[in-house]
Amino acid sequence: MELIAERGRRVSVDELNTGKLLAHARRQADKRKFDDILIVDVDAHHQETEHQREFMEFLENDVLKQQIMQGFLKGRGSIMPNMTGNQDMGGRVTRYPLRSSEKTDAGKIRDVELGHRWMDALSVDYSCLFPTQLLAVGMLTDYELEAELCWAYNRWLTEKVVPGSNGRFYTMLALPFSDPEACMRQIETFGDRKGVTGFMVTSVRNLPVHHNSYMKVYRAIEERGLSLAFHSGINPGEPFFKSLNRFATVHALGFTFYNILHLTNWVANGLCERFAKLPVIWIESGLAWLPFLMQRLDHEQMMRPSEFPLLKKRLSDYMRDMYYASQPMEVTDPRGLQCTFEMINAETQLLYSSDYPHWDFDVPSVIWDLPFLSVKAKHNILGGTASRLFKLPPRNEKQRANLAKYGNS
Numbered sequence: 260m261e262l263i264a265e266r267g268r269r270v271s272v273d274e275l276n277t278g279k280l281l282a283h284a285r286r287q288a289d290k291r292k293f294d295d296i297l298i299v300d301v302d303a304h305h306q307e308t309e310h311q312r313e314f315m316e317f318l319e320n321d322v323l324k325q326q327i328m329q330g331f332l333k334g335r336g337s338i339m340p341n342m343t344g345n346q347d348m349g350g351r352v353t354r355y356p357l358r359s360s361e362k363t364d365a366g367k368i369r370d371v372e373l374g375h376r377w378m379d380a381l382s383v384d385y386s387c388l389f390p391t392q393l394l395a396v397g398m399l400t401d402y403e404l405e406a407e408l409c410w411a412y413n414r415w416l417t418e419k420v421v422p423g424s425n426g427r428f429y430t431m432l433a434l435p436f437s438d439p440e441a442c443m444r445q446i447e448t449f450g451d452r453k454g455v456t457g458f459m460v461t462s463v464r465n466l467p468v469h470h471n472s473y474m475k476v477y478r479a480i481e482e483r484g485l486s487l488a489f490h491s492g493i494n495p496g497e498p499f500f501k502s503l504n505r506f507a508t509v510h511a512l513g514f515t516f517y518n519i520l521h522l523t524n525w526v527a528n529g530l531c532e533r534f535a536k537l538p539v540i541w542i543e544s545g546l547a548w549l550p551f552l553m554q555r556l557d558h559e560q561m562m563r564p565s566e567f568p569l570l571k572k573r574l575s576d577y578m579r580d581m582y583y584a585s586q587p588m589e590v591t592d593p594r595g596l597q598c599t600f601e602m603i604n605a606e607t608q609l610l611y612s613s614d615y616p617h618w619d620f621d622v623p624s625v626i627w628d629l630p631f632l633s634v635k636a637k638h639n640i641l642g643g644t645a646s647r648l649f650k651l652p653p654r655n656e657k658q659r660a661n662l663a664k665y666g667n668s
Contacts, residue, residue: 276361277373281380284622291627293382295657296638298623299645300378300386302490302542302584302612305370305420306358307390307412314415318407358616368423377615378427381622384642384658385651386613388416388428389459394492397436397464406441409433413449421454429649431457431488431540436464439472446479456649457486457538462517463494469528477530481537486582486648488540491518514587518544519552522578526556529569531577538648542584543614546599553578553602579604582648584612585640586621597631606636610645638665 278285288294307314318324363372378386393412399405413432421428432449435441442458449455458480460468480487493513494500503509518541525531525539553575560567560574567574583603590596603609614620626632626640643666645651653659 277376285380288382297642297653297658298383299642300383300613301610303386303615304389304391308392314411317411317414371423384654388430394461397461402437406435409435417452429454429456431459434458436460442476450483459488462489462491468521469524477534481534486538490542491544515544515548526574526577540582545587547589550602586612586614587619609640611641635665
């Protein structure tokens with residue numbers, strides 16, 4: 260029997276199977292009959308660094324490609340900055356170095372097979388696939404490298420991974436946001452590919468989202484009927500966070516900070532009015548910051564209305580028209596969580612996300628077991644709203660019947 264070290268003990272490779280690791284989640288799903296409910300995950304990840312050599316083949320700059328490939332041969336590994344911090348000590352799933360030990364069938368796309376295993380365990384029907392280390396692309400100072408990496412990854416994802424998923428993977432492709440012209444090229448190239456429901460800005464960056472150079476980018480996405488997502492992250496090197504001495508505190512503040520920054524610029528500069536038909540989604544920053552920001556911005560607007568000439572309603576009302584991913588959902592104060600749900604119109608604007616396989620991922624029962632939600636709200640948050648937003652059909656007749664009964668018209 261093949262053994263491997265895992266958290267100080269020796270385990271068999273068979274124990275590292277995703278299905279076994281998520282056995283409790285599967286039992287939970289069976290108990291709640293989740294297979295009869297359409298569940299759409301708007302934020303899940305794969306470890307794309309396991310396939311760097313594959314998608315780097317799509318780099319268009321031959322000099323850059325040679326440099327990176329030579330780096331692999333010399334054992335330099337990933338070229339992306341480290342934005343993960345010191346999180347290796349904890350977690351509810353096997354950490355990434357052990358993931359490579361899990362066996363998959365020969366001739367099948369490894370990412371697809373591993374993805375279907377965790378989706379089946381959680382009873383997730385569709386999953387929006389995002390990268391992990393590539394979320395740090397906004398920290399690169401070389402804008403050409405940012406554009407090249409996004410191009411190579413997006414080609415690999417749309418040509419190799421998504422087509423092999425039997426329609427269960429969809430994606431919002433990463434934009435090289437530092438270069439608006441490069442963004443336009445990727446929208447025009449990939450916008451109509453199967454499984455592409457929109458585009459994503461990696462929020463760990465400080466560029467102003469309201470700059471005029473981005474207006475054509477937003478219009479191009481809106482005209483295609485696609486969505487725009489801002490996926491947050493952390494940056495331990497951010498000057499604001501250098502005085503923090505715990506990974507947990509950087510994690511708590513970092514994932515909210517960047518989305519707070521970009522959302523504030525978005526609503527304050529009238530982009531909700533200029534792009535009224537563009538669905539905007541804020542991902543992986545939790546929910547607890549939203550009541551604070553709503554009240555704070557409304558107060559400033561009331562005191563200084565002349566600074567918001569493009570707005571026709573309160574800033575918080577524009578925020579209620581946006582969409583929010585649920586993870587990581589702060590559940591320590593049920594009354595506070597219920598108030599947050601009411602303030603953001605969660606029944607129609609909240610989208611379930613697992614963030615699997617990251618250490619703080621949420622299973623669907625995190626939504627389903629909330630006592631203050633109606634059955635209709637549970638169905639919409641878990642999948643109904645995302646189904647309409649991304650045009651994802653139910654996968655069986657019971658899901659279809661439940662969606663017709665409880666979904667929004």
